[in-house]
Amino acid sequence: MTTTENKVPDPELAAAVDTAGGATAPGIATGYEGTIGDQFRAYIARVRSGEMGMLPAIGGFIVLCILFEILTQGDFLGLLNVSNLITQTAFLAMLAVALVFVILLGEIDLSAGVTAGVGMAVFVQLNNSLHINWFLALIVSLVVGIVIGGFIGYFVAKVGIPSFVVTLGLFLGFQGLQLVLLGNGNSYRITDPSVLAIENSNMPVWAGWLMWAVIVLVSLGSAFYDRTRRQRAGVPVRPISMLAIRVGAVAVFTGIIVALLNQDRSVSVVPVQGVPIVVPIVLAILWIATQVLDRTRWGLHLYAVGGNPEAARRAGISVAAIRISAFVLCSTLAIVSGLFQASEVGVVGSSFGQTDVLNGVAAAVVGGVSLFGGRGRLVQGVVGALVITAITNGLGLMSLPGGVNLLITGGVLILAATVDALSRKRAGASLARV
Amino acid sequence: MVAPIIELRDVRKSFGPVDVLKGVNLKVYPGQVSALVGDNGAGKSTLIKGLAGVQPYDSGETLIDGSPAHLATPKEASRLGIEVVYQDLALCENLDIVQNMFLGREETHQGTLSNGEMEKHASATLGSLSVRTMKSVRQKVSSLSGGQRQTVAIARAVLQKAKVVILDEPTAALGVAQTEQVLNLVRRLADQGVGVLIISHNLADVFQVADHINVLYLGTMVAQLETKETNNNDVIGYITGLKSVEPSAAGAAR
Ligand SMILES: Nc1ncnc2c1ncn2[C@@H]1O[C@H](COP(=O)(O)OP(=O)(O)OP(=O)(O)O)[C@@H](O)[C@H]1O
Ligand SMILES: [Mg+2]
Numbered sequence: 001m002t003t004t005e006n007k008v009p010d011p012e013l014a015a016a017v018d019t020a021g022g023a024t025a026p027g028i029a030t031g032y033e034g035t036i037g038d039q040f041r042a043y044i045a046r047v048r049s050g051e052m053g054m055l056p057a058i059g060g061f062i063v064l065c066i067l068f069e070i071l072t073q074g075d076f077l078g079l080l081n082v083s084n085l086i087t088q089t090a091f092l093a094m095l096a097v098a099l100v101f102v103i104l105l106g107e108i109d110l111s112a113g114v115t116a117g118v119g120m121a122v123f124v125q126l127n128n129s130l131h132i133n134w135f136l137a138l139i140v141s142l143v144v145g146i147v148i149g150g151f152i153g154y155f156v157a158k159v160g161i162p163s164f165v166v167t168l169g170l171f172l173g174f175q176g177l178q179l180v181l182l183g184n185g186n187s188y189r190i191t192d193p194s195v196l197a198i199e200n201s202n203m204p205v206w207a208g209w210l211m212w213a214v215i216v217l218v219s220l221g222s223a224f225y226d227r228t229r230r231q232r233a234g235v236p237v238r239p240i241s242m243l244a245i246r247v248g249a250v251a252v253f254t255g256i257i258v259a260l261l262n263q264d265r266s267v268s269v270v271p272v273q274g275v276p277i278v279v280p281i282v283l284a285i286l287w288i289a290t291q292v293l294d295r296t297r298w299g300l301h302l303y304a305v306g307g308n309p310e311a312a313r314r315a316g317i318s319v320a321a322i323r324i325s326a327f328v329l330c331s332t333l334a335i336v337s338g339l340f341q342a343s344e345v346g347v348v349g350s351s352f353g354q355t356d357v358l359n360g361v362a363a364a365v366v367g368g369v370s371l372f373g374g375r376g377r378l379v380q381g382v383v384g385a386l387v388i389t390a391i392t393n394g395l396g397l398m399s400l401p402g403g404v405n406l407l408i409t410g411g412v413l414i415l416a417a418t419v420d421a422l423s424r425k426r427a428g429a430s431l432a433r434v
Numbered sequence: 435m436v437a438p439i440i441e442l443r444d445v446r447k448s449f450g451p452v453d454v455l456k457g458v459n460l461k462v463y464p465g466q467v468s469a470l471v472g473d474n475g476a477g478k479s480t481l482i483k484g485l486a487g488v489q490p491y492d493s494g495e496t497l498i499d500g501s502p503a504h505l506a507t508p509k510e511a512s513r514l515g516i517e518v519v520y521q522d523l524a525l526c527e528n529l530d531i532v533q534n535m536f537l538g539r540e541e542t543h544q545g546t547l548s549n550g551e552m553e554k555h556a557s558a559t560l561g562s563l564s565v566r567t568m569k570s571v572r573q574k575v576s577s578l579s580g581g582q583r584q585t586v587a588i589a590r591a592v593l594q595k596a597k598v599v600i601l602d603e604p605t606a607a608l609g610v611a612q613t614e615q616v617l618n619l620v621r622r623l624a625d626q627g628v629g630v631l632i633i634s635h636n637l638a639d640v641f642q643v644a645d646h647i648n649v650l651y652l653g654t655m656v657a658q659l660e661t662k663e664t665n666n667n668d669v670i671g672y673i674t675g676l677k678s679v680e681p682s683a684a685g686a687a688r
Contacts, residue, residue, distance in 0.1 A: 028570060029569060029570040049577070232550070235550045301538075317537070
């Protein structure tokens with residue numbers, strides 16, 4: 001992406017305009033002023049006006065947890081199942097995060113699942129058949145993802161074909177490519193211990209606590225960094241107690257999870273304990289990607305293009321470059337999700353990933369990401385994935401027939417979309433009232 | 435006589451078989467307000483979209499400060515100091531006021547957005563527009579009224595050090611007080627030496643604020659008048675096509 005010459009706003013002009021007009025300082029707030037109470041009331045007001053974000057998803061998740069805990073007589077929130085739930089969520093969470101990048105643009109990638117399949121087909125051929133080191137093999141499959149994303153992005157942004165059509169084409173085509181790459185009906189076992197470890201092994205207890213310390217320090221550090229930067233710019237900051245509460249909440253919440261996962265959850269004599277290895281990997285990717293979305297011009301421009309592409313174009317943003325880069329990220333992260341899934345199930349067959357993409361889209365929607373583009377955050381994809389995986393997991397524990405699972409997942413999806421639509425209608429109504 | 439900061443010569447634009455601009459000449463002077471009037475569909479917005487680089491002309495010459503310029507992209511126009519307030523405002527509803535005001539020209543420090551600085555500059559500019567009705571500069575544009583949105587679009591244009599500010603019906607959605615503010619601002623911008631081109635259907639506004647009045651009729655510039663040498667009825671005559679071009683008069687105006 002090219003950078004524009006940054007013109008500094010003209011303080012003289014602003015000042016001259018100000019005095020000439022005899023205008024007084026307007027005192028428009030920034031949303032950062034006031035006590036904790038004010039901040040809390042402002043937050044409630046935002047929620048009530050329809051900006052609910054992932055609140056419904058979190059609420060839904062809590063309800064599901066209570067429900068399943070009762071129905072399974074305590075199995076659902078047992079130590080073993082909590083850790084299972086986390087590892088089972090990892091791949092769908094990654095897929096949803098990948099999809100959020102393009103959904104934020106109001107686009108869709110129906111081929112994300114089969115892209116993961118193609119990536120993993122390449123991976124197992126390199127790793128199993130050619131005995132190439134797993135890391136190199138992964139790099140190659142990620143490059144495959146970059147190429148696929150670039151291909152989709154080119155056809156969407158430059159040729160002007162709707163992403164639904166381009167990726168539907170790839171969804172069909174890649175199923176054939178998977179067969180070609182793996183051979184009809186063949187499936188390959190994942191044998192590399194490093195890859196299997198991602199989903200099936202846990203970190204030592206000390207490493208879990210180290211991860212916790214890093215999380216707390218990073219959230220503390222970035223909160224202070226933002227605060228000092230705002231202070232240096234001479235704009236209001238939130239009360240320091242609010243920062244303390246925020247970081248404290250993160251510390252307590254993650255601390256509880258780490259403590260639980262560090263307990264022995266074995267059902268046999270061999271102890272099983274520690275945070276699953278996949279957890280820090282997902283958190284690291286999520287954190288980095290979120291920073292990029294929140295703090296860079298690229299991230300802001302992604303939201304701008306999703307909100308109003310014509311306005312973005314007129315503001316000098318290269319809309320095509322933003323679109324292509326989002327599809328590249330989506331396909332590449334989809335292959336990472338494929339790696340998690342391969343590690344979890346231990347085999348890569350010629351139909352790998354073919355039924356996953358709609359679950360990924362559902363996860364994003366349940367998390368509160370708008371399919372119309374411009375509204376949503378990456379973490380919402382993770383929360384949505386947690387909800388959907390919890391349904392599968394909980395019903396699995398109750399050993400209900402598979403059909404029920406799909407029915408309920410579908411129902412939850414429609415429910416989530418309804419909550420979103422109603423909240424926005426309400427926001428519209430309140431806007432009209434004022 | 436001041437040299438024009440923008441001069442368009444024989445500018446043409448068609449959409450398929452429809453000729454929207456049929457060889458238009460226009461001059462905008464620094465420190466002066468030029469109005470562009472004409473009936474609906476006359477081609478006013480099309481004319482300024484060419485200047486903004488969002489919809490380049492098919493042919494014709496564009497001179498900026500006397501030298502030929504090629505306005506093929508919005509970036510190019512912005513680099514040359516041309517800022518535009520579009521009729522449709524061109525705001526991103528999902529972003530907040532500050533983000534919209536700085537869109538495409540964000541301030542950064544080591545690659546990350548300088549949100550505090552941008553917030554401060556945005557507040558100062560809004561203050562200069564005497565905006566009092568907005569709760570917070572971090573409010574999403576989707577939660578603003580039509581008039582408030584219009585103010586944000588104008589604030590976006592005056593935020594940057596522009597040589598030329600073009601406003602496409604900036605007062606259409608505004609109330610009486612806010613309209614007065616905007617017209618004052620237009621005058622003040624011109625007093626700063628900025629060349630202002632304003633499109634408006636409200637002739638009272640035009641007569642109040644403009645130094646020159648350019649009338650576009652079905653894609654042709656039918657009159658270029660000095661405000662103090664003309665009157666309401668004449669301008670209406672040109673706009674409606676009842677009064678036709680007087681080459682000598684139009685020429686003498688320059
Ligand atoms: N993108 C386009 N494609 C086809 N025709 C267009 C396009 N843009 C404008 N036109 C046509 O060009 C003519 C002039 O449009 P324009 O928007 O410039 O008018 P205007 O003078 O700004 O009118 P108004 O006062 O209603 O804003 C109209 O007939 C319109 O239909
Ligand atoms: Mg127009």
